[in-house]
Structure formats: structure tokens, C-alpha cells
Amino acid sequence: MADASKPGATSEPRAEKLNTIQKNAILEETIRKEMRRHELYDHYMMSPNIKKNLVLTAKPNTTNVLPKAEDGDPEYKAFAEKLAKTPREKYKAPQTTSQEYFWHTTQLMPENLANPLFHHPRKSSEITKFYRSAK
Numbered sequence: 001m002a003d004a005s006k007p008g009a010t011s012e013p014r015a016e017k018l019n020t021i022q023k024n025a026i027l028e029e030t031i032r033k034e035m036r037r038h039e040l041y042d043h044y045m046m047s048p049n050i051k052k053n054l055v056l057t058a059k060p061n062t063t064n065v066l067p068k069a070e071d072g073d074p075e076y077k078a079f080a081e082k083l084a085k086t087p088r089e090k091y092k093a094p095q096t097t098s099q100e101y102f103w104h105t106t107q108l109m110p111e112n113l114a115n116p117l118f119h120h121p122r123k124s125s126e127i128t129k130f131y132r133s134a135k
Helices: 020-037 074-084 126-134
Strands: none
Touching: none
16 A cells, blocks of 8 residues: 555555456447547548649540530539639638738828828939939
């Protein structure tokens, strides 16, 4: 019996090691619990990384080389159209902090060249005029 005054010691007896049959029973129970929540994913489609205009080579003996316009999965076409849109076309507001930086690109104040607060034309000094004339 362990001494309860020592650090890390408990007064409970030690658990026995599990044999192979007990380990197998624990494994079976774990698998049964996992399979209750398991759902098989069966909705597959073409990779969205494939470009919009996929070009497939024709067979050497065919005469019609143009693909038919009606060929293709309509669900994939809708998905590809969604991917082709920019974030501003997809969402009303930025989804990440990186998108916030240039989300609103319209000019906040009208351009006023008469106001010295907003208009800073390039100024030349005698030195800059001298160096420009030397070139």
C-alpha cells in the first residue's frame, strides 16, 4: 500500500494491465462510437482549380473538334461562375481583415485643386532647376 503522505502517491490500488481480449473490446467499442457519427461524403465534382476554359485534345480520327456547348455539369458551371467573381461581387462586407484595406476605393472628398490642404504641386528650387538644365 502506498503512503498517502508522499507526493504523487494515492491510496487507491493500481489498475491491472489489460490483456489482448480486453484491448480488442475497447477498440471495438471505440470504433462503434465513431461509426455512429460517421457520414460518408459522396458529393464529388471536378476540381475548382481547373481553369474555366478547359481544353481537351481531340482524338486523332475525329473530324468535329469543337466541343458542344451543352456538355458539362450545370452545378459545376454555377460553381465556376461563383469562383470567377471578385470578393466585392460576392460579399457585401469584407470577410477578412486583409480585405478591409482597399474595400472602399471611391474617393471620399471631391478633388479640389484650389484648396492647399489637398493639392500639393511639385515645387522647384534653384538647385533642381540647375540640375535639370545640366542633363
